[in-house]
Amino acid sequence: MNVLKTAIESVLIFEPKLFGDARGFFMESFNQKIFDDAVGGHTAFVQDNHSRSAKGVLRGLHFQRAPHAQGKLVRCAAGAVFDVSVDIRRDSPTFGQWVGVELNAENQRQLWIPAGLAHGFLVLSESADFLYKTTDYYAPQAEGAVRWDDPDLAIAWPNVGMAPLLSGKDAAAPLLRDAVLG
């Protein structure tokens, strides 16, 4: 497993080792010891999620407020997505900065998004199966969202030749300054 740092401290890219042979490939998609060593301490996950989306779907930018904030280890098992993490921690030196990385079935890359950051992704392939582990349970009463196209964030979403397909919740999401500072 190769671990890469990003522009936001504590947001990490994991590149699992794929063992290919005539049958296909094998990889360890999660190893608790390797993960804990990489993030610097034991991290327990309590929920696994799986969503499937069509091309052009954009889910995000989502977060759960404390004390229900979720760390997320995300990957794209089939297809390809542009995955984004945004630092919305008001006291962070990288507040308002974002990291974007393509996760896909070929590279099987994963992104670690610590609790307190917002997360979203745009589907690049005809369909994408998105799997992730979370460090706390789903708490709808604590859910927050930030607009995908917040001009203060200026996230460089790839052009997939269509307007993003958003849920009603995401289409109505506030700007970061209203979501977090307001």
Ligand SMILES: Cc1cn([C@H]2C[C@H](O)[C@@H](COP(=O)(O)OP(=O)(O)O[C@H]3O[C@@H](C)C(=O)[C@@H](O)[C@H]3O)O2)c(=O)[nH]c1=O
């Ligand atoms: C996230 C989630 C949703 N649900 C339900 C609520 C709803 O009826 C249905 C769809 O929920 P949503 O529209 O919120 O799903 P989605 O838009 O995929 O939400 C996810 O987006 C990505 C970007 C994230 O970062 C995740 O944390 C999560 O917020 O699934 C659960 O039961 N458990 C969960 O953990």
